């Protein structure tokens with residue numbers, strides 16, 4: 001593998017508050033745009049698989065096709081492997097990899113998928129070129145990323161405005177692009193895809209249970225996850241400001257009028 005890849009630091013890390021969000025993800029709520037493309041027997045690469053709930057859902061759809069799941073962080077692969085095994089999916093290969101320099105032959109996969117990964121990379125265009133390289137002719141590259149600046153909520157709350165502003169500053173300081181959803185088409189065109197089909201879907205959190213879950217995990221992420229460490233170390237926030245932001249999340253979550261929208265850009269790209 002090339003050692004000349006660009007550097008970015010994964011802002012969220014894998015704290016339990018982060019994994020509570022990632023482990024909620026399913027093919028239905030996070031990859032619906034890809035599902036019509038999936039067929040039994042396809043070889044699928046899940047890039048930046050994290051804790052692997054999405055990987056396992058996709059693997060069930062392409063079985064008996066070979067699924068390979070890779071992530072930059074070795075520790076999270078054990079979680080992903082356990083998730084797959086708990087569902088009786090024993091054939092998935094798990095390995096470490098850097099999205100900027102994949103250690104696979106050209107034309108290795110029918111489906112190359114990355115969910116919420118490009119936004120964290122120093123060079124998403126280079127990663128998309130790698131995804132195109134390892135995708136067979138006739139195959140599909142599928143990417144989906146949130147767009148932080150397009151997130152919106154009600155009621156308005158200055159504490160949450162501060163959260164969004166600070167999150168975007170920290171993410172960029174660490175080499176990522178938090179407003180990735182709107183940029184996916186431009187990145188895919190630059191990466192040289194012949195055909196790019198764009199769509200968008202959103203997560204919406206408004207029920208009492210959803211508000212409690214979403215606000216609770218973001219409150220904890222704000223004070224206890226890698227994000228908190230990076231915000232403090234980079235001088236983007238004081239501990240007191242982070243605590244105030246967590247309080248703002250709890251206040252929003254307790255409001256029965258609360259509504260939160262997380263929009264995503266998504267692409268199906270043909271090599």
Ligand SMILES: C[S@@+](CC[C@H](N)C(=O)[O-])C[C@H]1O[C@@H](n2cnc3c(N)ncnc32)[C@H](O)[C@@H]1O
Nearest residue numbers: 010022048049050071072073097098099115116
């Ligand atoms: C937001 S999580 C998404 C996980 C999973 N795809 C999902 O949606 O549940 C992003 C994942 O990308 C991984 N990641 C970050 N930078 C990476 C890189 N350069 N190469 C491969 N994986 C990377 C992180 O370790 C993390 O597990």
